[in-house]
Amino acid sequence: MNNYAFGHPLARINVYVEKAPPSEALWGESPSYRSFKKLVDGDIKSLGEAGGNGWRKVFNVYAKLLFAFPHQSTFRPNSALSWQKFRDQSLLQDQSDTALCFGEWNVEQRGKEGGIHIIAGRTHALNLGLSEKCIWLNNEFAKHPSLPIFICPYFDYRQLSNAKIDVLVNLINGTDITV
Template sequence: MNKNKQIIGLENAKICFYLPTPPTLEANWSHTAPLAVQNLIKINGNHWRKILTIMAKIAVANTNWKRYRDELLLKQDESILIDSVQLNPNASVHIICGQLSAQKLNLNSALFKPITSDSSSSHVSKHTSQAIYLCPYLDYRQFPNQQIDILRAALTLPPLS
């Protein structure tokens, strides 16, 4: 992890996830290591397994999210920006996870509209002119599979179910 920018993964990744707090990482941990995701989960436990699983479910082009998760930060095109005050200029898709991340980025909420008209089924919104998505924190209670599929549809990806 680049400690100055608090980025996990490739700085020029296409999709950037924004989270409020970092995982615990060993001093020699690298996202390029063959078992990087497995080691991150081993050190941080179930909470970060859930975060990485939801990230994989959102970003995978097909439906094999389990395999995708295991290589998420190594071979894929996603990164995580921690406690950021600005969007990653290299990313083309920005997924802001939770209110704390949105507040830190100081985004104008008036520029975001719900992705679906069914307000009871989605807490996911999109910027009116950019590929910036506001969503719940990456936890199954806040961001269940139904909402993941809504976001996937907005990203023009097939549903997982």
């Protein structure tokens, strides 16, 4: 299993997925263990081409999630006019304040250090040892009782639809929600 991340190590929005895209196809090798690789213009497009539609969906859903936050939210990017432009020009790059972590991470420790931490997929949360530590609101969404850690469906259009993205945003914002 690959254990590295794209983006910034002190990102405010951190997403965790189990498997990494085929980074070797783009750079000839995977980033080193527990390292954070800041992407540059064109990397997301290239990773989507190398990894297929599934990786395009992950990047799209990540950008759409950020643009679902209210305009006044500190989590909403103000550097781009649309989620598509943000995805292509900023997501997981140096100044984007985002990270996408692959493999096994100590999410609780990272949660204590700040930022929002979103585990994409119930199975991944279980493998990370967090599923039983969180309060489940339904079969798809959970929140850690004391840390800014959230569990949601995998970042795919069918699993994390626009309506479910809104549920996740409300959960992060601490809004009372019906799920």
